[in-house]
Amino acid sequence: GGTGYLRRNDVKKTREVTFSRQAIVDEAARFMGLPYLWSGTASYGFDCSGFTMRLYQSQGVAIPRDADDQAARGVAVARQDLLPGDLVFFAARKGRDRVHHVGMYAGGGMMIHAPNSKSPVRTDAVDSGKYGEEYHGAGRYA
Template sequence: MPDTNWGAVNAPATVLWSAPGKLRDYDELILRENNDPAGWSAGMDPALRLWLVGKADTMALYGEPVVILERHGAWLKVAAVEQKTRLNEQGYPGWAPAAHIVNSPAYLDALKNLPRIVVVKKTAPIYLDEALTQAAGEAPYQTRLPLLRENSGFVEVRLPNGGNGYLAGEDVKAESALTFSRSGIVSEAGKFLGLPYLWAGTASYGFDCSGFTMRLYQSQGITIPRDADEQALAGTAVARQDLLPGALLFFAAKGGVGQIHHVGMYIGDGMMIHSPNSTSTVRVEAMDSGSYGDEYWGARRYSP
């Protein structure tokens, strides 16, 4: 990434929007510099959540690197480089408040040269001291930060603003240690049962269907595309009779032959876990329940 055109997210999570500008007062919670994605998501009823469709595109996590594509007043059009998409070869595009994006040479250098740790809890406090007493924010699930030093009880990391921070050792895992297992990915998914659906969500404050599956595979050290229709073209096709836990299940309009509109993850015994829609939560149900039986498109696996 050219140094002058890159940045990193300096908020727990930021939404990447289809266009710049605030469209409703409620979103001040997520748009302000010191934002509150947890409160923003938790405070929305189904109607407020449904409003996001077509207006929000994805979500980038704390520390996630971006390429700056365009500037418009207090907004930046960016590409989230670790979210694969055919929409932009540099990463998933969208508009974010400029206050959420920082450009720190120290952080860029750390990204290039240091290993990273990964947050494995739903959220992990970030501290300013080794004793882990001065909390200064939080990092959601699958946040990745450059590792400066590891101790028995904590890790020291480079923060997006160029400073140093600390996380409890039990809250993180080395990125290099992430490996796929069928039981492991099912266990990771179960952490989020009951979490309300969030259109464009890729964070532990709320997931859409493909944001959920993307982060689950990231937890196993595997990168898959951001959107369901592209996830369906990656990996290897799996016949229905050969399904194993961890395979992704895709559903399409027109009796399963039209446009793909949903993805869930197979967990065994004909069951899937998924984040269905703006009126529901992450849940387990039969892959043939409701309209899903008629709309089944196929399955893919991404592990060896």
Template sequence: MLPPAFAEKVEDIVPVEQDSKEQVEEQTYVDVSVMSVWAEPNNTRKLDAPALSNPVQPWEWTESMTLDDKLWLVGNLDTQALYGMEVEVLKEEGDWTKVAVEGQSTPLHEEGYPGWVPSRQLSESTNFAKMQDRDMASTTASTAFLYEEKELETEIIEVSFNTRLPVVSEQEDKVMVATPSDGNKWMAKEDITVYEDIEAIPAPSATDLVETAESFMGLPYLWAGVSGFGFDCSGFTHSIYKAHGITIPRDSSVQAEQGEHVARSDLQAGDLVFFARNGGTGDVHHVGMYIGNGEMIHSPNSRSTVEKVVIDESDYANSYHSASRYLPNES
């Protein structure tokens, strides 16, 4: 159990009608717009305060960091999780909780990507758990606001691309969604797509994947990032595929091991291309998405932003390793 101070704040989510005999277990959910998952507890800096609070201030955090500040994150920050995502609690230590992030597959833990988070950023909720069989509002904008009222005037929280929340009610141009601990809020329909469930997300074409990736052109890189506030290389590819209903591993090295391996001469748009140390023969350390004509789109490093490059003219020209396809071959 989480410390009482960090348990669910309110219980005003509209409940789902249930058989009186049916019991829904209390689950643990991410209670901030984007939750950073750290390698160790209590190993953060003063400048990380906007990422450790509840609510968080992701833009304030990322925009305040120098290049050296960003490079420090390598090895200290492992991944991120989005508002409303379920996590498995593994261990508690003071004001920190070790969790496994469900939906981010990794050999590191069978339940999901493991790491440490401030306990204040988690919420235990039975009501939110009951809502999980409702229609799902999936955020398609790079970021979007949740509003207090249906007039969409009072901004409550800015959430990321790929944030998925249960739909309470739906109107012509807006929807009411449930949140983990703050009751029901409103979202503009232009920022979301409503699906019955994850399985109802249409199978994408290569063009769909590329267009989604291109919508983030110019977004600054963030080590361990998986959100519209900043991606790392594999967080970028993982998130693009996830938005289209396809779950792939979280890290580039594991992404390279799965999918259908394809020869470089057979590359198609949407394929993932991997790069490795020692001239492409060593450990995989980078991934991009092939977009055709010898180009890829990727989130390269802390010095740069999401960009398109010609592979053979890029810094990765001499480190090509392999490619994997997670879409069926196009006819």
């Protein structure tokens, strides 16, 4: 347990990262149409939680890799209080099972997400079809 020092030339000063809700939505929109890739976390293909993890990473915010962990660790947000950039989570059995899907709220009742292997990154209404039936909750990381 001693003290260590770094030389000034060995340290690179970087700018402070500030989270912007508009910037994360704009970043997500850049990937519209990108193919779904199971376990994908790169710009050639994403799965749902890999997509949200990378979006937050682009803003300097580290979040867990998997959808259920993302749901467990974010600050809970009531549906009526959603803001662009919040994460929305979905689970079978009318939202009561383990979280199996995540999207990012984009505003106006819409989310952007990587839905499944048959669909590329796209927007859908949070309340539409199975998403409305399986809504589990929402979380905020910034």
